[in-house]
Amino acid sequence: MEIKGKSVSSVSINQVTKSYGKISVIHGLDLEIEDGEFVVLVGPSGCGKSTLLRMIAGLELISGGQVSIGSRVVNELPPKERDIAMVFQSYALYPHKTVAQNMAFALKLQRVPKAEIESRVKLAAGILGLDGLLDRYPRQLSGGQRQRVAMGRAIVRQPQVFLFDEPLSNLDAKLRISMRTEIKELHQRLKTTMVYVTHDQIEAMTMADKIVVMNSGRIEQVGTPLDLYDSPRNLFVAQFIGSPAMNLLEGSLIKHSEAAIVTAGGLRIPAIAPPTLAIGTGLVFGVRPEHVRIDDAGFPAAVVVVEPMGAETQVTFNAQGTEFAGVFRERIRAAPGEIIRISFDPDRIYLFDKQTGHRL
Structure with missing residues (x-):
């Protein structure tokens, strides 16, 4: 009708x-x-x-x-x-x-x-x-x-x-x-x-x-x-846009070959950066919580909070003074302070210019 x-x-x-x-x-x-x-x-x-x-x-x-x-x-x-x-x-x-x-x-x-x-x-x-x-x-x-x-x-x-x-x-x-x-x-x-x-x-x-x-x-x-x-x-x-919100970590470009940035706390993250970008440029590294992965080959991060949500589990981590969230389909049973190795999906990483906020 x-x-x-x-x-x-x-x-x-x-x-x-x-x-x-x-x-x-x-x-x-x-x-x-x-x-x-x-x-x-x-x-x-x-x-x-x-x-x-x-x-x-x-x-x-x-x-x-x-x-x-x-x-x-x-x-x-x-x-x-x-x-x-x-x-x-x-x-x-x-x-x-x-x-x-x-x-x-x-x-x-x-x-x-x-x-x-x-x-x-x-x-x-x-x-x-x-x-x-x-x-x-x-x-x-x-x-x-x-x-x-x-x-x-x-x-x-x-x-x-x-x-x-x-x-x-x-x-x-x-x-x-x-x-x-x-x-x-x-x-x-x-x-x-x-x-x-x-x-x-x-x-x-x-x-x-x-x-x-x-x-x-x-x-x-x-x-x-x-x-x-x-x-x-x-x-x-x-x-x-996005709930939970995208993780945003401030850092700077440290090399072009197999590009990487490093946060103020010393966390080193692989990233794809434009070749014209000057070494030392201030960047904001972005990754959505669902693109955080548990990875035995990743970097160590301490569990801060575990929030069971039924179909998903949201976990807040701290790595070298930098906090970020991960969302996982599997059940995560971890105590605060426990160390879990994690990585970020390299195909789902965003880089933003720290000064202008524009995406690179």
């Missing part, structure tokens, strides 16, 4: 800026969101992702640049004329209205015929599994059910673009996982353009067609989840 009557639409952001007085928070962003794409804006608190979403919605005026939805420039259009629907962190449901009445309210304001309202509400309820809850009030619903009602309220409007502003932040961990799946399934079913804001990179990785990593009002990198995971452009993206 699909919602009819509305085509998907692209969103184009060209040199968009936002300032509050003399304080600039968005710095000339360019971003193309394709028709039907699920795009996640992700980054730490204060990076500008919610501000950008609100500018797309028309809830924030842009200071410069241009926002287009489909073929229309919407800079001067009020939110109600942009053909978007927004789902917020708070459910914002009317407590005195039933589920059906909450979902239908915006359509009644638009004077949509009663029969069409009932049809749209029934369709949305079927998509979201709310069929048996239409006569209930918000106080009679769980947090996940309330969030589905908020999404249903957006769906019945049949917008060109859905906007989500951290919609799962108020839910417990288990419910967040199930709601991630529901929202992804919703997108696959509706095939409508969706822009989703979160600070949680796990949400971004599991849900997005395309991730936009933001930092301090700028875009650091845009790509598919695996593009960003496998090929981070710089230190910020490398640290932000």
Whole structure:
């Protein structure tokens, strides 16, 4: 079952800026969101992702640049004329209205015929599994059910673009996982353009067609989840994408032949370095925890903490004053202080320029 009557639409952001007085928070962003794409804006608190979403919605005026939805420039259009629907962190449901009445309210304001309202509400309820809850009030619903009602309220409007502003932040961990799946399934079913804001990179990785990593009002990198995971452009993206985070060890290049770097604590690590790089150049060596290996021919490292996680075991090591984490599929039974020899997968090593943070 699909919602009819509305085509998907692209969103184009060209040199968009936002300032509050003399304080600039968005710095000339360019971003193309394709028709039907699920795009996640992700980054730490204060990076500008919610501000950008609100500018797309028309809830924030842009200071410069241009926002287009489909073929229309919407800079001067009020939110109600942009053909978007927004789902917020708070459910914002009317407590005195039933589920059906909450979902239908915006359509009644638009004077949509009663029969069409009932049809749209029934369709949305079927998509979201709310069929048996239409006569209930918000106080009679769980947090996940309330969030589905908020999404249903957006769906019945049949917008060109859905906007989500951290919609799962108020839910417990288990419910967040199930709601991630529901929202992804919703997108696959509706095939409508969706822009989703979160600070949680796990949400971004599991849900997005395309991730936009933001930092301090700028875009650091845009790509598919695996593009960003496998090929981070710089230190910020490398640290932000991935859980547990990538291990980053500071050191310097000590030779080109069978290239190696050495950390401040004296740990010597084989690495592939560009031949043009000067000996002594400051580097940051990166390796993801799952690419740390137990290896009898490796270097000795002391176990600091062992964290059993069921399917995996996470171990924090210390080697010559340098701490890093490893994730292993096998069960690791080791006591703190125990010495284990380990190595790093040579094909999965990243080198970054210490000064610029750019990947070499």
